[in-house]
Amino acid sequence: MAKLYPSWIEIPVSNLERAMAFYRAVFNLDEIPVYDDYPPARIAVLLPSEKSVQNPGVSLVHSPTHVPSKHGALINFHVGNHATLEKAVEMALANSGSISEPIVDMGEGVRYLVLLDSEGNSIALSSYKSIDGEENPE
Numbered sequence: 001m002a003k004l005y006p007s008w009i010e011i012p013v014s015n016l017e018r019a020m021a022f023y024r025a026v027f028n029l030d031e032i033p034v035y036d037d038y039p040p041a042r043i044a045v046l047l048p049s050e051k052s053v054q055n056p057g058v059s060l061v062h063s064p065t066h067v068p069s070k071h072g073a074l075i076n077f078h079v080g081n082h083a084t085l086e087k088a089v090e091m092a093l094a095n096s097g098s099i100s101e102p103i104v105d106m107g108e109g110v111r112y113l114v115l116l117d118s119e120g121n122s123i124a125l126s127s128y129k130s131i132d133g134e135e136n137p138e
Helices: 016-027 082-094
Strands: 008-012 034-038 041-047 057-062 075-078 098-107 110-116 122-128
Touching: 016 041, 016 057, 016 082, 082 098, 082 110, 082 122
Parallel strands: 008 057, 075 122
Antiparallel strands: 034 041, 041 057, 098 110, 110 122
């Protein structure tokens, strides 16, 4: 049986520019290529796929069939340490995001929360605190 892993994650958006501003701010992204050659879809690639190591790509998709919803699949983005998580939440709130479920300490140094992005999609963010003797996981 083949190994199951996500090959690409498509996040539906109503306003591509607003969503790009949200994700650029929250994840401190620089360049976000936009593809308009798939009408009627417009696609902004946040992270290209690396198929050789089975890392999924992530894109924002504006099309008639991609409808944002807080009830869709929940994608958890690991952001590094707790300070990075706090900064990501701050940037989310400053860019039309809102907290859906507050930060929870999951034990073993893990923190987790659910946000609504600028388009109304639920996304989760998580961070880890290093355990004694480990390097800080960023």
